[in-house]
Amino acid sequence: MHHRRSSCMWLVVLVLTLALSGAVLAQNKPLVLKMGLISPADHPVTKASEYMAQLVKERTGGAIEIQVFPAGVLGGEVELQAAVRGGAVHMASIGDGQLASYSKPWNIFVMYYIWPDAETMHRIQAGPPFEPFIRDYEKNAGITVLAINWEQGTRHLLAKKPVRTPEDLRGVKIRVDQLPLHADGWRAMGANPTPLAFPEVYSALQQGVVDAMECPLNWIYTSGFHEHAKYLNLTAHSRYMNTVIINTKLYEGLSPEYQQILREAAVEAGVYETELSRQEEQHYRELMEKEGVTFVEADVEAFRARILPLFEQHMDKWGQEVYDVIMQ
Numbered sequence: 274m275h276h277r278r279s280s281c282m283w284l285v286v287l288v289l290t291l292a293l294s295g296a297v298l299a300q301n302k303p304l305v306l307k308m309g310l311i312s313p314a315d316h317p318v319t320k321a322s323e324y325m326a327q328l329v330k331e332r333t334g335g336a337i338e339i340q341v342f343p344a345g346v347l348g349g350e351v352e353l354q355a356a357v358r359g360g361a362v363h364m365a366s367i368g369d370g371q372l373a374s375y376s377k378p379w380n381i382f383v384m385y386y387i388w389p390d391a392e393t394m395h396r397i398q399a400g401p402p403f404e405p406f407i408r409d410y411e412k413n414a415g416i417t418v419l420a421i422n423w424e425q426g427t428r429h430l431l432a433k434k435p436v437r438t439p440e441d442l443r444g445v446k447i448r449v450d451q452l453p454l455h456a457d458g459w460r461a462m463g464a465n466p467t468p469l470a471f472p473e474v475y476s477a478l479q480q481g482v483v484d485a486m487e488c489p490l491n492w493i494y495t496s497g498f499h500e501h502a503k504y505l506n507l508t509a510h511s512r513y514m515n516t517v518i519i520n521t522k523l524y525e526g527l528s529p530e531y532q533q534i535l536r537e538a539a540v541e542a543g544v545y546e547t548e549l550s551r552q553e554e555q556h557y558r559e560l561m562e563k564e565g566v567t568f569v570e571a572d573v574e575a576f577r578a579r580i581l582p583l584f585e586q587h588m589d590k591w592g593q594e595v596y597d598v599i600m601q
Contacts, residue, residue: 303338306519308364309347309356317553318366318423318515319343321546325517328538333531339364357520358415364519366423369398372516375414378406378595384584385458385510386577387599394512395422399543402598417524420539423515424547426489426554429507431498433484435569436506439463439579448474448486454587458510461579478502487511490557499566505558506569508576517543 308326312318319341326339347353347362350371356362373379381387388394397403399422407418436442442463449455449466456466467483477483478501486498487510493499517539524532558568584596 303335306337306339306363306523307347308339308341308366309353309362310341310343310366311345311350311353312343312366314343316343317546317549318425320549321423321542322366324545325538325542328541329534332534332538337531337535354414354416354518357518360520360523363523364419364517366515366517368425369421369513369516372410372414375416376406376410378591379410381584381591381595381599382513383452383454384580384587385455386573386580388512389577391424391427391512394514395424397599397601398514402601406595406598411521415521416518417521419517419519419536420543421514421516422540422543422547423517424543424550425513425515426491426550427509428487428489428511429493429505429509430485430487430571431493431502432504432506433478433502435504435567436485436508436571437569438572438575445485446483448477448483454583457583458580461583462576463579474498475501490554490561494557494561499561499564503566504569505561505566506571507573508571509573510576510580515546 308322310316310319310322322339322341322343326341329337329339347365348356350365350367351374353362353365354367354371354374357365370379370382373382388398399420403421407421411417430436430447432445432447434441434445436445439462442459445464446467447459447464448469449459450471451468456468459466464485467477469477469483474483474486475497478486478498485502486493487508488496488498490505493505499505519535524535527535562568584600588596
């Protein structure tokens with residue numbers, strides 16, 4: 274009997290030892306987070322996401338690894354946000370306008386001329402004034418915002434003629450996307466908006482279906498639009514930032530130390546991404562100038578004055594509170 278009891282005791286000890294060994298192995302196994310992007314491999318957002326992954330791996334001693342999936346392989350921005358909400362994708366970097374799906378104030382980012390300059394955008398949107406709107410989004414979406422300081426390229430007007438004032442836009446057919454507020458904006462600035470899918474823009478410029486289009490410089494150059502329109506008019510009508518998001522349940526399951534590491538790494542990567550984005554804009558300007566594109570200084574305040582009445586007309590879409598914070 275005593276021998277049998279000893280055998281049982283040794284069996285219990287062996288099972289507990291193996292279980293504890295398994296637990297230690299499980300603890301040593303890194304937490305792998307999938308991060309989805311729509312940007313191509315060489316884009317500043319992708320490079321900054323990889324930089325963020327490097328920072329997180331170093332600062333957690335390898336306990337958290339972020340795997341970056343660029344070029345839309347995990348879906349477009351709408352799908353990525355939904356996937357992060359549901360937990361199928363752990364993290365993503367998406368345009369700030371996407372947050373309007375879960376929080377009304379974010380609808381305002383559809384509008385042109387929200388920000389007079391990049392510094393104001395960073396101070397307000399990535400600073401304390403915007404925190405209540407971030408909290409509203411997080412509560413409604415089940416998603417946590419890690420950083421919102423990933424600056425994207427400024428959008429300008431590419432046309433077949435110089436455009437310095439709204440009067441110069443009279444009769445100009447400009448390609449717009451399917452958003453009614455964008456068509457309203459260009460109409461207010463004097464142009465004739467023509468809705469077209471993005472893949473049709475090159476041939477539309479080539480064939481004279483449209484006289485102008487608008488985009489950040491990198492998209493204009495890499496798509497070859499400057500081959501058929503030689504005036505880059507610096508209207509600076511749209512500036513925006515990408516937002517780094519993570520599933521809230523996952524985030525809240527991490528230790529406070531790891532939460533802080535993720536937040537700090539996301540913000541630091543945003544500083545890096547902004548620097549890359551600005552360098553890229555200068556690079557593409559130099560390339561286009563070498564290929565015969567003339568850069569034209571536009572009267573930005575004259576264009577902005579045409580847009581401001583639209584904010585009042587559509588206030589119900591985002592609310593007075595966010596408008597007051599942005600326009601302070």
